[in-house]
Amino acid sequence: MSDCYIGLMSGTSLDGIDAVAVSFEPTFCLHASHTHPLPADLRQLILQLNHSGSDEIDRLGQLDIALGRVFAEAVQGLLDNSGLLPEQIRAIGSHGQTIRHRPELGFSLQIGDPATLAEYTGITTVADFRRRDLAAGGQGAPLVPAFHQALFRQEGQDRVLANLGGMANITLLPGDRERPVLGYDTGPGNVLMDAWIRRHRGLAYDADGQWAASGRVHAGLLEQLLRHPYFARTPPKSTGREQFDLPWLDDQLQQLAEPVASVDVQTTLLELTALSLTRAIQHHALSRPELLLCGGGSHNRQLQQRLQLHLPQARLTTSAAGGLEPDWVEAAAFAWFAMRTLSRQPSSLAAVTGARGDRILGAIHYP
Numbered sequence: 001m002s003d004c005y006i007g008l009m010s011g012t013s014l015d016g017i018d019a020v021a022v023s024f025e026p027t028f029c030l031h032a033s034h035t036h037p038l039p040a041d042l043r044q045l046i047l048q049l050n051h052s053g054s055d056e057i058d059r060l061g062q063l064d065i066a067l068g069r070v071f072a073e074a075v076q077g078l079l080d081n082s083g084l085l086p087e088q089i090r091a092i093g094s095h096g097q098t099i100r101h102r103p104e105l106g107f108s109l110q111i112g113d114p115a116t117l118a119e120y121t122g123i124t125t126v127a128d129f130r131r132r133d134l135a136a137g138g139q140g141a142p143l144v145p146a147f148h149q150a151l152f153r154q155e156g157q158d159r160v161l162a163n164l165g166g167m168a169n170i171t172l173l174p175g176d177r178e179r180p181v182l183g184y185d186t187g188p189g190n191v192l193m194d195a196w197i198r199r200h201r202g203l204a205y206d207a208d209g210q211w212a213a214s215g216r217v218h219a220g221l222l223e224q225l226l227r228h229p230y231f232a233r234t235p236p237k238s239t240g241r242e243q244f245d246l247p248w249l250d251d252q253l254q255q256l257a258e259p260v261a262s263v264d265v266q267t268t269l270l271e272l273t274a275l276s277l278t279r280a281i282q283h284h285a286l287s288r289p290e291l292l293l294c295g296g297g298s299h300n301r302q303l304q305q306r307l308q309l310h311l312p313q314a315r316l317t318t319s320a321a322g323g324l325e326p327d328w329v330e331a332a333a334f335a336w337f338a339m340r341t342l343s344r345q346p347s348s349l350a351a352v353t354g355a356r357g358d359r360i361l362g363a364i365h366y367p
């Protein structure tokens with residue numbers, strides 16, 4: 001158990017902090033998992049920092065520390081629930097909270113002070129995984145394909161991992177090991193659906209896609225949304241709330257000749273996620289691939305159905321078929337990244353991010 005690592009993930013959906021304790025030797029093992037609530041006031045402050053405004057640096061500095069403390073509480077919660085002791089943990093890998101993702105300007109900013117985490121937990125903390133890839137000319141994202149490759153690649157069977165978080169990203173894992181692993185963000189995952197149902201029904205998300213299932217796809221709106229230049233860009237590419245948010249959606253709705261019922265907007269947003277994912281996967285001509293869903297959107301039954309409809313040749317399942325429940329893949333990935341950093345092994349895939357080469361990622365904060 002001494003080779004246990006903790007992974008921490010707080011994604012774009014702002015639905016909570018996922019924490020796992022895992023080990024990788026002799027084979028991958030998930031020892032414990034825990035979701036820690038993200039305090040509502042911090043959630044609000046994160047959303048405000050997604051856009052420029054006054055007092056930005058002061059707000060950033062304070063939120064960085066406040067989040068570092070909440071991340072430390074998440075680690076404590078995980079240890080309490082599992083009975084694991086800090087001495088049994090080799091390191092924490094913390095992704096941090098993205099507040100700005102601007103690869104076109106050469107930066108991506110994740111906060112949640114890792115020094116605070118190391119100080120409060122007494123555990124070596126590795127963080128800031130994206131910086132080095134950006135410094136090497138990459139997008140700094142997506143990073144998870146390297147972990148997907150390590151855990152889910154299967155000889156002789158083409159697999160696609162689709163992570164349905166706030167944004168959606170795919171990893172193509174060819175069954176033929178001579179072929180390279182590819183991956184990129186396909187566009188919005190849940191972020192627009194979440195924002196829309198929050199505005200119109202006061203709910204955090206559309207459970208099982210039930211509301212979306214009760215409406216109809218508005219063809220004109222769908223066509224317009226799919227005209228977003230991001231979808232036509234060739235990889236490497238990555239995206240975030242900077243490109244897909246409510247102001248953008250409102251703008252698109254205003255450009256239509258007729259108003260669209262709010263339920264039909266929800267249905268159309270779900271279709272946008274399903275179709276942008278589908279088109280990306282179809283582009284790669286895999287033979288009867290297995291499609292493994294992970295992330296919170298993998299629980300959305302309506303989304304599953306639309307994906308299966310658009311991808312009849314694919315065998316739809318979840319990451320559980322590859323040995324890891326869909327809710328813990330991202331957090332486990334950052335535990336893996338911490339392990340790679342400490343063993344001085346590269347963990348980026350230049351073919352995915354577009355960097356000049358694979359790099360050892362992350363900065364280490366000793367206890």
Ligand SMILES: Nc1ncnc2c1ncn2[C@@H]1O[C@H](COP(=O)(O)OP(=O)(O)OP(=O)(O)O)[C@@H](O)[C@H]1O
Nearest residue numbers: 011012013165166190205207208295296297299300
């Ligand atoms: N039962 C469900 N039905 C529909 N959607 C769900 C369900 N459970 C979770 N979700 C969706 O999953 C989202 C959370 O997913 P997840 O935690 O994977 O995303 P994230 O935090 O943005 O992570 P990342 O950005 O790293 O991918 C919720 O905001 C919600 O939209």
Ligand SMILES: [Mg+2]
Nearest residue numbers: 011013015016
């Ligand atoms: Mg989440």
